Amino acid sequence: MVKNGALIYVAHPEKNIDPAVHTRYVEGEIDLDKIPLNGGVLLKTLYLSSDPYIRYRMREPHLSSFVPPIQLGDPVDNLGVGRILRSEDSKFKPGDYVIGYLEFSEYSVYPGRINHSYKNSLTKIEKLPNIPLSVYVGTLGMPGTTAYQAFKYFATEKLKTAKVMFISGGAGPVGTFVTEYSKVVAPHLKIVASAGSAEKVKIMRAAGADVSFNYKEQDTTEVLQEHGPIDIYWDNVAGPTLDAALGNFNNNGLIIACGAISQASHDNKSVVHHFDEIFKRSLTVHGFIVNKGESAVAASKFREEVVPLVLQGKITSREHRYHGLPEAGKALADVHTGANSGKAVVVVADE
Amino acid sequence: MVKNGALIYVAHPEKNIDPAVHTRYVEGEIDLDKIPLNGGVLLKTLYLSSDPYIRYRMREPHLSSFVPPIQLGDPVDNLGVGRILRSEDSKFKPGDYVIGYLEFSEYSVYPGRINHSYKNSLTKIEKLPNIPLSVYVGTLGMPGTTAYQAFKYFATEKLKTAKVMFISGGAGPVGTFVTEYSKVVAPHLKIVASAGSAEKVKIMRAAGADVSFNYKEQDTTEVLQEHGPIDIYWDNVAGPTLDAALGNFNNNGLIIACGAISQASHDNKSVVHHFDEIFKRSLTVHGFIVNKGESAVAASKFREEVVPLVLQGKITSREHRYHGLPEAGKALADVHTGANSGKAVVVVADE
Numbered sequence: 001m002v003k004n005g006a007l008i009y010v011a012h013p014e015k016n017i018d019p020a021v022h023t024r025y026v027e028g029e030i031d032l033d034k035i036p037l038n039g040g041v042l043l044k045t046l047y048l049s050s051d052p053y054i055r056y057r058m059r060e061p062h063l064s065s066f067v068p069p070i071q072l073g074d075p076v077d078n079l080g081v082g083r084i085l086r087s088e089d090s091k092f093k094p095g096d097y098v099i100g101y102l103e104f105s106e107y108s109v110y111p112g113r114i115n116h117s118y119k120n121s122l123t124k125i126e127k128l129p130n131i132p133l134s135v136y137v138g139t140l141g142m143p144g145t146t147a148y149q150a151f152k153y154f155a156t157e158k159l160k161t162a163k164v165m166f167i168s169g170g171a172g173p174v175g176t177f178v179t180e181y182s183k184v185v186a187p188h189l190k191i192v193a194s195a196g197s198a199e200k201v202k203i204m205r206a207a208g209a210d211v212s213f214n215y216k217e218q219d220t221t222e223v224l225q226e227h228g229p230i231d232i233y234w235d236n237v238a239g240p241t242l243d244a245a246l247g248n249f250n251n252n253g254l255i256i257a258c259g260a261i262s263q264a265s266h267d268n269k270s271v272v273h274h275f276d277e278i279f280k281r282s283l284t285v286h287g288f289i290v291n292k293g294e295s296a297v298a299a300s301k302f303r304e305e306v307v308p309l310v311l312q313g314k315i316t317s318r319e320h321r322y323h324g325l326p327e328a329g330k331a332l333a334d335v336h337t338g339a340n341s342g343k344a345v346v347v348v349a350d351e
Numbered sequence: 352m353v354k355n356g357a358l359i360y361v362a363h364p365e366k367n368i369d370p371a372v373h374t375r376y377v378e379g380e381i382d383l384d385k386i387p388l389n390g391g392v393l394l395k396t397l398y399l400s401s402d403p404y405i406r407y408r409m410r411e412p413h414l415s416s417f418v419p420p421i422q423l424g425d426p427v428d429n430l431g432v433g434r435i436l437r438s439e440d441s442k443f444k445p446g447d448y449v450i451g452y453l454e455f456s457e458y459s460v461y462p463g464r465i466n467h468s469y470k471n472s473l474t475k476i477e478k479l480p481n482i483p484l485s486v487y488v489g490t491l492g493m494p495g496t497t498a499y500q501a502f503k504y505f506a507t508e509k510l511k512t513a514k515v516m517f518i519s520g521g522a523g524p525v526g527t528f529v530t531e532y533s534k535v536v537a538p539h540l541k542i543v544a545s546a547g548s549a550e551k552v553k554i555m556r557a558a559g560a561d562v563s564f565n566y567k568e569q570d571t572t573e574v575l576q577e578h579g580p581i582d583i584y585w586d587n588v589a590g591p592t593l594d595a596a597l598g599n600f601n602n603n604g605l606i607i608a609c610g611a612i613s614q615a616s617h618d619n620k621s622v623v624h625h626f627d628e629i630f631k632r633s634l635t636v637h638g639f640i641v642n643k644g645e646s647a648v649a650a651s652k653f654r655e656e657v658v659p660l661v662l663q664g665k666i667t668s669r670e671h672r673y674h675g676l677p678e679a680g681k682a683l684a685d686v687h688t689g690a691n692s693g694k695a696v697v698v699v700a701d702e
Contacts (some may be wrong), residue, residue, distance in 0.1 A: 056631075066602075066631040238627055251417075257630040272623040276589055278638035279608040280407075280417040285636035287629035 004030040006075045006105035007328045013058055016336055019329025022058065023076065030107050032085060040110045041092050041122070043082035045102055046351055049137035050322075050331035050344035052259060054078055066289065076104040076332070079142055080348075081125070081133045091124070098122040099136045104328055106348055128311065132319075133351055138343035139310060139317045140303065143173035146290040148302050150256050151181060154286045155232060158254045159186045162231035166192045166224060166245055167209070169236030171200035173317070173343040174258060176207040178234050180315045181306075183208045192227050194220060194241065196338045203318055203341060215241060224248035234258060239271070246274035246283075255285040318342030355381040357426045357456035358679045364409055367687055370680025373409065374427065381458050383436060391461045392443050392473070394433035396453055397702055400488035401673075401682035401695035403610065405429055417640065427455040427683070430493055431699075432476070432484045442475070449473040450487045455679055457699060479662065483670075484702055489694035490661060490668045491654065494524035497641040499653050501607050502532060505637045506583060509605045510537045513582035517543045517575060517596055518560070520587030522551035524668070524694040525609060527558040529585050531666045532657075534559045543578050545571060545592065547689045554669055554692060566592060575599035585609060590622070597625035597634075606636040669693030 010024045061069040080102035084092045100122035169175045170193025193209035204212035211227050221244045233245040236259040309315040320340035322331040334340040362373045412420040431453035435443045451473035520526045521544025544560035555563035572595045584596040587610040660666040671691035673682040685691040
């Protein structure tokens with residue numbers, strides 16, 4: 001028997017996530033040799049991802065949303081990387097690395113106690129030279145895929161004429177991906193990027209943004225008046241930043257509404273004052289959630305195109321690492337307050 | 352010399368238009384035989400259109416907007432129908448009917464004292480049997496063209512799978528056009544339409560809406576919960592109705608943002624609380640102003656396709672007529688308070 005720590009969801013947040021109130025770290029035990037697999041696998045968790053959308057899952061189950069709720073008393077679960085310890089499934093053998101929706105626990109069996117329909121698949125992954133496996137929850141995971149798919153579906157045509165793109169949440173894993181990928185496929189594009197700390201401004205500069213600013217210190221409208229008007233706004237935050245963007249658009253502009261991190265903790269309300277700019281300036285807005293709606297064409301080309309760019313160092317990763325499951329609640333909270341710089345990753349065990 | 356009445360713009364409104372405060376009817380004189388034409392034409396005004404967008408023109412000239420301001424002391428001007436009395440322009444002869452941006456006066460010379468760049472053309476029109484020439488400022492004019500172009504550009508693809516369309520401002524000239532045209536090209540589509548009076552509910556029913564309601568008496572969210580979720584929202588009003596629509600969408604839905612009549616009088620502010628539904632439900636929003644952005648293909652086919660539908664009675668017109676220029680200020684105000692039922696038309700003289 002060995003210790004098996006887990007992060008349990010214990011109370012619904014009203015606004016921001018408080019790790020001490022809404023989650024609890026508990027330690028159980030597991031018999032790694034004897035626990036029944038029922039045709040599945042036993043895995044050791046290596047990395048777990050903290051993503052803003054999880055806040056939408058931390059709610060009263062009767063409230064509807066675009067993602068299923070986490071049940072009180074269950075471990076939190078999200079995308080993560082693990083190593084197979086035992087397997088009764090012919091697709092996997094001990095030592096294989098996999099990505100999938102994992103429980104926030106040190107060891108777990110799949111299929112297991114939490115088994116939402118959308119998380120029934122583990123996928124084998126290959127280790128890339130000199131790149132930690134956590135890249136599969138960041139640049140080569142959901143944030144990278146989100147950025148890539150939205151880029152392919154919605155921005156490709158507009159890039160032919162666009163001169164200025166504004167990216168909010170520019171230091172996050174979607175923001176830096178969009179910046180770096182733009183520099184590869186549309187180097188003529190001027191990129192203006194915003195985030196909420198000096199450290200994040202450095203990250204955006206390193207990613208190649210032409211103009212990087214801290215929206216807490218510089219007025220977004222003033223920056224956009226100086227460096228705009230904008231042709232594309234890549235929105236990761238909604239709220240006042242979206243309003244500032246709406247007021248500084250060229251006609252026929254494009255908004256990719258890829259997230260609303262400023263809103264997830266606020267009763268899901270995003271107050272926008274300048275919606276009528278959308279009709280006055282003939283803007284197009286595309287809301288986007290990864291893997292939704294469009295064909296899977298871009299998805300299938302993602303690794304084929306992006307893995308080489310990662311290996312060449314043209315698309316990079318920045319991680320904010322939290323060590324051990326007792327820190328995982330803080331990882332969930334920080335992505336809403338902006339306390340992390342870079343992709344929030346919980347390191348549960350060494351590779 | 353004959354009397355030449357005109358409606359002059361005399362003060363900038365802060366919120367709603369007050370005809371007695373912001374406009375003044377004045378009577379001048381004109382010598383119809385001798386007034387110099389300078390290579391242009393003299394025309395007699397028959398019909399003038401009142402459209403919500405004019406509120407955006409009634410502003411301090413230093414404020415920017417998507418349409419040029421009207422200068423204090425100038426007559427109001429907008430699309431209208433006139434008859435040529437004299438011509439020094441080989442394109443027109445006396446007796447011709449024309450449509451163009453006309454001064455709000457009984458007689459006027461073009462090119463004349465107000466000569467914004469976007470209104471430099473008069474176009475000859477033909478009288479259709481049994482249909483008043485005012486159809487050219489409504490169903491066959493800007494509202495009809497707006498509805499047709501936005502429909503062609505943005506709705507065609509979505510109509511293949513959409514089941515429910517919600518139209519706000521459903522009794523206005525855009526709303527009834529969209530309803531009637533949908534019944535021609537997409538008869539499977541269930542149409543839910545809202546407006547603000549019992550008389551307008553009758554208009555929407557007559558146009559063929561499957562569900563018509565008065566948003567002042569029935570809660571929009573409740574109606575959409577019963578008859579939705581919606582696949583397409585045709586937005587003519589923005590504001591709280593847009594919010595209700597955002598909360599009752601199917602995934603991958605479409606919003607055609609065609610107007611914001613609820614907002615034009617309110618410091619151009621449209622407060623939207625549920626913008627994040629756009630990303631959560633992967634919605635697409637297309638802002639649209641007629642003749643902007645897209646190719647002119649649909650525009651060129653408009654009369655070819657729509658005139659026969661009008662002659663067959665499949666696309667109809669409803670007018671709220673104001674008689675004489677002294678009533679024109681009220682026509683400008685009413686389209687913002689909803690006091691008119693049907694396309695607001697000022698009848699300046701008989702055909």
